[in-house]
Structures are given as C-alpha cells and as structure tokens.
Amino acid sequence: MSTTEERMSAQKRMRLARSGTDTVDERLGSSKFLTSVLDKIFPDHWSFMVGEIAMDSLIVLIITGIYLALFYVPSSKEVVYAPTSGHVYIPLVGQRMSEAYQSVINISFNVRFGLIMRQAHHWAALIFLAAVFFHMARIFFTGAFRKPREMNWIIGLLLWQIVALEGFTGYSLPDDLLSGTGLRVIYSIVESIPFVGTWLVYALWGGRFPGTSLIPRLFVVHEFLFPLLIIGLLTAHLMILWHQKHTDFPGPGKTETNIRGSRIWPQYALKAGGLMMLVAAVIFLLAGFVQINPVWIYGPYHPYTISAGAQPDWYLGWQDGAVRLWPHFEFRSFGHEIANPFFPGLLMPGILLNIMFAWPWIDKKIYKDYGPHNLLDRPRDKPFRTGVGVAAVVFFVVLTMASGSDILANNLHVSYEAIIVILDYLAVLGPLAGFVIAYKACQRLSQTDFHPIQRPVGGVIYRTPDGGYHTVGDVHHGPSHDVPADAGANGGHNGTASHAEGHVDETVPAPTAGD
Amino acid sequence: MIMRLLKNLRNRRVLIGPFILFGLALVAFSVLTLTQSTAKAQEALVSTNPNDIAAGAVLYSEHCQSCHGYQGEGGVVGGAPALVDKGAAAANFYLTTGRMPLNAANNEAIRHHAFFNPAQIRELDAYINALPQITGIGGSGPTIPSVEPLCANQGTLAAQSEKGCVTLSEGQQLFSINCAQCHQAAGSGNILSNGNVIPSLNNANITQVAEAPLVGPKPMPIFTELSHAQISAIAQYVIYLHHAPNPGGFAIGRIGPVAEGFVAILGGFCLLWFAARMIGNRG
Numbered sequence: 183m184s185t186t187e188e189r190m191s192a193q194k195r196m197r198l199a200r201s202g203t204d205t206v207d208e209r210l211g212s213s214k215f216l217t218s219v220l221d222k223i224f225p226d227h228w229s230f231m232v233g234e235i236a237m238d239s240l241i242v243l244i245i246t247g248i249y250l251a252l253f254y255v256p257s258s259k260e261v262v263y264a265p266t267s268g269h270v271y272i273p274l275v276g277q278r279m280s281e282a283y284q285s286v287i288n289i290s291f292n293v294r295f296g297l298i299m300r301q302a303h304h305w306a307a308l309i310f311l312a313a314v315f316f317h318m319a320r321i322f323f324t325g326a327f328r329k330p331r332e333m334n335w336i337i338g339l340l341l342w343q344i345v346a347l348e349g350f351t352g353y354s355l356p357d358d359l360l361s362g363t364g365l366r367v368i369y370s371i372v373e374s375i376p377f378v379g380t381w382l383v384y385a386l387w388g389g390r391f392p393g394t395s396l397i398p399r400l401f402v403v404h405e406f407l408f409p410l411l412i413i414g415l416l417t418a419h420l421m422i423l424w425h426q427k428h429t430d431f432p433g434p435g436k437t438e439t440n441i442r443g444s445r446i447w448p449q450y451a452l453k454a455g456g457l458m459m460l461v462a463a464v465i466f467l468l469a470g471f472v473q474i475n476p477v478w479i480y481g482p483y484h485p486y487t488i489s490a491g492a493q494p495d496w497y498l499g500w501q502d503g504a505v506r507l508w509p510h511f512e513f514r515s516f517g518h519e520i521a522n523p524f525f526p527g528l529l530m531p532g533i534l535l536n537i538m539f540a541w542p543w544i545d546k547k548i549y550k551d552y553g554p555h556n557l558l559d560r561p562r563d564k565p566f567r568t569g570v571g572v573a574a575v576v577f578f579v580v581l582t583m584a585s586g587s588d589i590l591a592n593n594l595h596v597s598y599e600a601i602i603v604i605l606d607y608l609a610v611l612g613p614l615a616g617f618v619i620a621y622k623a624c625q626r627l628s629q630t631d632f633h634p635i636q637r638p639v640g641g642v643i644y645r646t647p648d649g650g651y652h653t654v655g656d657v658h659h660g661p662s663h664d665v666p667a668d669a670g671a672n673g674g675h676n677g678t679a680s681h682a683e684g685h686v687d688e689t690v691p692a693p694t695a696g697d
Numbered sequence: 698m699i700m701r702l703l704k705n706l707r708n709r710r711v712l713i714g715p716f717i718l719f720g721l722a723l724v725a726f727s728v729l730t731l732t733q734s735t736a737k738a739q740e741a742l743v744s745t746n747p748n749d750i751a752a753g754a755v756l757y758s759e760h761c762q763s764c765h766g767y768q769g770e771g772g773v774v775g776g777a778p779a780l781v782d783k784g785a786a787a788a789n790f791y792l793t794t795g796r797m798p799l800n801a802a803n804n805e806a807i808r809h810h811a812f813f814n815p816a817q818i819r820e821l822d823a824y825i826n827a828l829p830q831i832t833g834i835g836g837s838g839p840t841i842p843s844v845e846p847l848c849a850n851q852g853t854l855a856a857q858s859e860k861g862c863v864t865l866s867e868g869q870q871l872f873s874i875n876c877a878q879c880h881q882a883a884g885s886g887n888i889l890s891n892g893n894v895i896p897s898l899n900n901a902n903i904t905q906v907a908e909a910p911l912v913g914p915k916p917m918p919i920f921t922e923l924s925h926a927q928i929s930a931i932a933q934y935v936i937y938l939h940h941a942p943n944p945g946g947f948a949i950g951r952i953g954p955v956a957e958g959f960v961a962i963l964g965g966f967c968l969l970w971f972a973a974r975m976i977g978n979r980g
Contacts, residue, residue, distance in 0.1 A: 226977050226978045227977055227978055227979070228973050228974040228975075228976065228977025228978060228979060229973075229977070230977065231973040231976060231977045232970065232973055234973075235966070235969045235970075235973060262854075264853070264854045270852045271942075272851045272852055272865050272866070273865040273866055273868065273869040273934060273937065273941075274866060274869065275851065275852060275853065275854065275856070275864075275865075275866050276854050276856075276857050276864070276866045277866055277869070277870060290944070290945075291944070297944055297945055301945055301946075304957075305961060305965060308957065308958060308961030308962075308965065309961055309965045309966050309969065312961060312962050312965070312966035313966060313969070316966070316970070359873065359877070359882055360953065360954070453976050453977070456976060457969075457972060457973060457976055460969060460972045461969055464965055464968050464969055464972075465965065468960070468961075468964065468965055469946075470946060471946040471947060472945075472946045472947050472949060472960055472964075473943065473944075473945035473946045473947060473948050473949065474945070474957050475954075475957070476883075476943075476945065476948070476951070479882055479883045479938070479941075479951070480882045481869055481870075481873045481882065484873075486874065487873045487874055487877065487878075488877065488878045489873070489877040489878065489881055489882035489953075490877065490878055490879050490880065490881040490882075490887035490895065491881045491885065491887050491952055491953050491955075492953065493953055493954040493955055494954060495954050495957070495958065496954060496955075496957070496958025496959075496961065496962065497958075499954075499958065585955075586955040588887050588888050589887075589952055589955045591888045592886070592887055592888040592894065596892075597888075597890075597891060597892035598888050598889070598890055598892070599890060599891070
C-alpha cells in the first residue's frame with residue numbers, strides 16, 4: 183500500500199543509515215554485522231514494551247546509584263551528628279548514629295542533587311519491580327515461556343529474585359529505623375532455617391544482631407555482586423531473545439516462521455528511545471515532587487527502637503504479608519523445633535518459586551504439547567493456564583495487602599484482628615475463586631471470540647465488486663458495524679494505513695475467497 | 698508589556714497603597730500573635746478562683762455527673778472512672794480533645810471537636826482540680842503541665858548542656874523510644890489490637906501532647922518514668938514535626954512504604970504502561 187512518496191522517503195532514510203554503516207565499515211569493517219543488527223525486525227505490540235520499561239528503569243538505577251555511591255559511607259562506626267557547615271537537620275544534632283546513616287542524611291541535605299538522586303533511585307526501584315511483575319505476567323499468560331524459550335523464563339525468574347533482593351539490600355543500606363526493622367525481620371527468618379539457621383545468621387551478620395560488619399557487606403552485595411549478576415543475566419536474557427527472535431500474537435499473515443513489525447533502525451529505535459526518555463521523565467518527576475523514605479524523620483536505627491507502620495517496599499510485601507497471615511503454630515520433632523517464620527518466610531515462597539521454575543515443563547505435560555512455538559497463545563485459548571495465572575495474581579495481591587494490614591485496618595475502620603481473618607480467608611478462597619472465574623470467562627470468550635474491551639481482531643475483510651463486504655478468517659459473530667467499512671483490504675489487524683518501510687502490513691490474499 | 702509594568706513600578710505613587718496595606722497587615726499580625734501567646738500562657742494554668750470552681754460544678758452536674766458520679770466518685774454507669782484523683786491534666790486533655798463527654802457510655806473515647814468552649818473547659822478544669830479538697834478523699838492528680846521552651850542554639854552541640862530548656866534532638870530520641878512504636882515515627886497514628894485506634898498527632902497541640910503521658914488515655918499507659926523535661930522535649934518535637942522542613946516534595950501522608958508503593962504503581966508505572974500502549978501497536 184505504500185505510495186511512491188513514502189517509498190522515496192524510506193529509501194532516503196535507508197541511504198542515511200547506509201552512509202553511517204559505511205563510515206564504521208571503513209574503520210572497523212563491521213558494516214555487515216551492523217546492517218543485520220539495524221535491519222532486525224521487532225513486532226510492535228504495546229505489551230512487548232513493558233519489559234523495556236524495566237530495562238530503562240535499570241539504566242536510571244545504575245546512573246543514580248553511581249552518583250549516590252560517590253557520597254555514601256558503608257560503615258557502622260558510631261559517630262555523633264554535629265555538622266559545622268551546610269544544612270543541618272536540627273532534631274538529629276548530638277545523636278549517636280552509624281556513619282552510614284549520617285552519610286545518607288548528608289546526601290539528603292548537603293550534597294548537590296543528593297536528595298533528588300536518592301529519591302529517583304528509590305522510585306526507579308519501585309517502578310522497575312512493577313514493570314518486572316507485569317512483564318512476567320505477560321510472558322505467563324501468553325505462553326511465551328514455551329519451547330524454545332524455557333531457558334529465558336528461568337533466567338527471568340532468577341532476575342526477578344535477584345532484583346528483589348537488590349532492592350531489599352538498598353532499603354537496608356541507609357541504616358535508619360525502617361532499614362534496621364527490615365533487617366531484624368530477615369535475621370529472624372534466616373535464623374528459623376532448621377539446623378543451619380543459627381550458624382547462617384552468625385556467618386552473614388558476623389556475630390549477633392545488629393553487629394558492625396553487615397552494612398559494609400551489604401554495600402559490597404548491593405554495589406557489586408547483585409548488579410553484576412543482574413547485568414550478566416540481563417545480557418543473557420536479551421541475547422537469547424535476539425537469537426530466538428521475539429514472539430508475536432497470531433494474526434493475519436503471521437506464522438511460526440516469520441516476524442512482522444518494525445526494523446530496529448529507525449522505527450523501533452525511535453519507539454524504544456522515546457519510551458526510555460519517558461521512563462526517565464516519570465521517575466524524575468516523581469523524585470522531584472513526591473517524597474520517598476524521609477530517613478531523617480525515621481531517625482537512626484537502634485535495636486531498642488521501632489516504629490508502627492513499618493513495611494517493606496511493595497515488591498517484598500507479599501513475603502511480609504505471608505509472615506503476618508501465617509497461623510501461629512510451632513513444629514517440634516526429634517528434639518528439634520522448626521520456628522514459625524520458616525514456613526511463611528521461606529518454605530511457602532520456596533515451593534511457589536519451584537513451581538514457577540518448573541512451569542514450562544508442567545505446562546507441556548498439561549497440554550501434551552512438546553513442540554516449539556513462536557506464536558503466542560491468547561490467554562482465553564488456554565483456560566487452565568490463565569486460571570492458574572489469575573489465582574497466582576490474586577494470591578500475590580492478597581499477601582501484598584496483608585503487608586499493609588495495619589494501615590488497611592486503620593483506614594477502613596476495621597479492627598486489626600478482623601482484617602487478619604478476612605485476609606486469611608481471602609488468601610485461601612480468593613485464588614480458588616479467581617481460578618474458577620477466569621476459567622469460565624476464558625471458555626465463554628473463546629466460544630464467542632469477542633475481545634472483552636476491544637473490537638474484534640483478525641480476519642480479512644473483502645469488498646465485492648457490487649459494494650458488499652464479507653470477512654474471511656474471522657469467526658466473530660458480533661454486529662457488523664464493529665468493523666469500520668473503510669478498513670478495506672487492510673484487514674482489522676493494523677487498522678491504520680501503512681506506517682513506513684519495514685512495517686509489513688499488506689494482507690495475504692486468502693487462498694479461496696469464500697463464495 | 699513587561700517594560701510597561703517596570704515603568705509603572707518606577708512611578709512610586711503606585712507603590713504607596715501596597716506599602717500602607719503591608720504595614721497595616723504587619724502591625725495587625727504582630728498584635729494578634731503577641732496577644733495570642735499571652736492568652737495561651739494564661740490558659741495553661743489551672744484556676745483556683747472559687748467562681749470558676751462553682752461554674753465548673755454546674756457544668757459538671759449537667760454534663761458529667763450522670764456517669765462519673767455526684768462528686769467524681771465514678772462507677773455510676775459502666776466503667777466510668779473516678780475523677781477525684783485524676784487531676785486537671787486529665788480533665789483538660791479529655792475535654793480539649795473532644796474525647797469527653799461521650800454520646801453514649803459504651804462509646805470509644807476518640808478525638809472529636811471539643812464540646813465545650815475554652816472558658817467552660819477552664820471552669821471544669823478548676824472544678825476537677827478542686828475535687829480532692831471538696832470531697833476530702835484521694836490524692837491530687839497531675840496538673841496541666843507547662844512545657845519547657847526550646848534551647849536557643851538548636852543546631853549545635855552546645856544546646857545539649859543548656860539548663861532550663863529542651864532540645865529537639867532529645868525529643869526525637871525519646872519519641873522514637875517511647876511513642877513511635879504506636880504513634881508511628883512521624884506521628885501519623887496507626888491501629889492496635891481490639892479495634893483501639895492510635896490517633897495521629899498532627900492535630901494535637903503542645904499542651905495535649907504534654908498531658909497525654911501524664912494522663913494515660915487508655916490504652917495508652919501513664920509514662921511515670923518520664924520526667925517533666927523529657928515530656929516537654931517530646932511535646933516540642935511533636936509540634937516541630939507539624940511544621941518541620943520537609944524537603945523532597947509531597948509527603949503522601951507520611952505512612953511509609955505502603956503509600957509509596959501505591960504512588961509508584963498507580964502514578965509511575967501506570968503512566969508508563971499508558972505510554973507504552975500509545976507507542977506500541979494494539980493487537
């Protein structure tokens with residue numbers, strides 16, 4: 183459908199790109215590689231870009247993190263806060279605190295750009311994890327983890343775990359009241375591991391809680407170990423994606439062996455670059471206008487202090503919520519006691535994680551489908567898998583809510599005990615209800631083949647010489663005015679007319695045109 | 698247009714009006730603040746004037762007697778406590794925070810608009826204060842505390858050794874040891890077991906904050922181990938939190954990571970989700 187003008191402008195762009203690669207070629211001889219890279223085609227469904235939001239947040243995290251590391255002092259050495267110059271936070275003057283906490287106060291009040299960098303770093307982490315969860319759900323619900331992509335599913339899960347732990351170590355570094363409370367909870371959970379727990383916490387903390395060796399160790403982990411692992415695994419994640427090529431939803435002209443979408447250069451690069459700018463913009467807008475973690479109000483951590491309403495950051499809320507909801511029983515046998523926090527804090531998440539790691543193979547068994555797939559499933563076409571996914575999401579949301587149970591009770595004017603009982607029931611019954619509702623909804627949807635919120639997709643509309651219309655390849659039975667008549671031979675899929683060079687949206691003529 | 702504005706400004710007659718207005722406002726403001734502070738200082742004292750006590754007795758018989766008894770002996774309805782030994786601090790705390798009088802005896806005493814006006818509260822305080830003498834039973838309870846002032850050189854270590862004044866640093870430490878576990882580190886309040894609400898301290902005035910540890914409004918205990926200076930330091934710190942320098946933008950309720958998570962997901966991620974939807978194609 184591209185007109186002559188569009189073709190000419192596309193050729194012009196192509197020439198520009200070529201001249202660029204030629205410049206490189208004359209010096210490095212890598213033009214062939216670059217050309218193939220820049221010509222690679224990515225499908226452009228919007229949901230595929232959410233993973234990029236995560237990656238862009240990571241870039242913001244690295245940049246702001248480097249800045250913060252220039253001023254942070256990873257030391258538990260006790261100092262007395264008594265600054266003689268610059269801005270002073272008066273209520274802390276004369277207080278004993280760790281050097282780490284003092285440096286965070288100085289970053290917040292005295293370092294140029296310190297506070298906005300700190301806040302951007304924290305907001306970016308929260309948004310990063312939100313994008314990770316969304317991306318993970320998208321992969322699960324559309325069956326993108328199926329052969330040949332099981333490896334990337336596992337790498338993705340590892341990334342999620344390491345990123346969450348990275349977030350927790352970052353939460354702990356300021357050594358304020360919330361940090362210390364969080365560390366104390368983790369100390370107890372690690373200590374509850376049967377047989378080895380006590381030895382393990384002594385090894386990790388270098389002695390009893392709180393000790394003086396943990397903050398420098400956390401710094402090394404937060405600054406070097408986890409970032410290296412994240413960057414390494416992310417590189418593998420993307421290289422595998424590159425090699426295996428991106429999946430796409432089924433649609434007209436899309437097969438298991440082709441890719442339709444935009445070339446990396448220039449269309450996709452502009453889209454991805456624009457999104458990256460937007461991610462940075464939103465993070466820094468939040469950092470500039472909304473306060474996050476005012477450590478100066480929480481005060482330095484001492485083991486004898488605690489604040490009400492102490493919660494972890496939201497992405498660890500589900501584990502905190504599990505600890506809050508778990509019934510209080512203890513388990514004794516063979517003269518050993520397995521302490522209560524072990525079950526909700528480690529065993530339950532451990533079992534869930536193992537199921538998630540094994541899911542690609544469980545899925546194979548369920549659907550007796552061992553072949554490779556490059557086209558995605560629509561969630562409605564796999565009611566069981568979608569049901570399991572919805573159950574998991576409901577479980578996750580209920581546990582996350584449980585993490586804020588005190589705030590919830592206070593704001594809803596319900597007693598705390600009632601909230602715990604309600605959430606306990608919700609944590610068990612909610613996922614079951616979620617599964618059943620999702621399962622039934624999927625069955626109904628795949629019978630009628632309606633999109634729940636959008637007009638129908640797929641199919642090719644033909645205009646007959648006498649002015650009539652009919653659809654081939656689409657099984658929807660909705661009212662015909664759902665599809666605009668002027669969509670013409672473009673089909674319902676891409677809606678608008680052609681975009682640019684590299685975007686394939688010509689329809690494939692149906693082998694037999696019906697009547 | 699800007700040039701014209703500047704030209705007008707150079708013509709000084711334009712500025713006379715605003716100057717007069719500003720001067721008048723300044724005078725009015727300083728008069729108001731000065732009279733207000735003296736009025737407050739008087740209010741903090743408990744009256745021993747027999748007229749006030751008599752007026753308080755009348756108010757007591759109208760509004761309090763049906764539960765707390767004829768002369769504050771308590772126990773008429775439900776668990777209404779004796780008031781003889783509770784002191785003026787308790788009366789003042791419960792009345793100024795609107796916790797008393799209750800609509801029904803089994804209601805929870807939570808913060809409301811004050812039912813009585815300040816003059817009436819003063820009279821009732823005087824009556825409760827005089828109860829031990831009137832009835833001849835029970836020791837006298839705590840009187841309304843006067844809060845010690847803040848030291849002058851707050852920003853330096855020198856303030857720590859000054860006498861007759863308290864520091865915010867002391868207040869912050871005492872608050873995080875004694876108060877934050879229920880009232881939350883920023884004084885935002887929370888909830889306890891059995892539906893007991895822990896009030897936010899954002900609406901409390903300095904006298905009320907100083908009275909609470911002396912009075913122990915249940916389930917809050919009486920903090921007998923805190924000295925007068927320590928209670929003053931806590932009260933000064935809580936009031937400081939109302940207007941503390943608050944860098945970093947909107948405080949989103951100061952309730953910690955829950956609110957932050959909501960903002961990050963609903964404000965941050967959803968915006969970017971929308972952006973991705975706009976940039977990408979829709980299936």
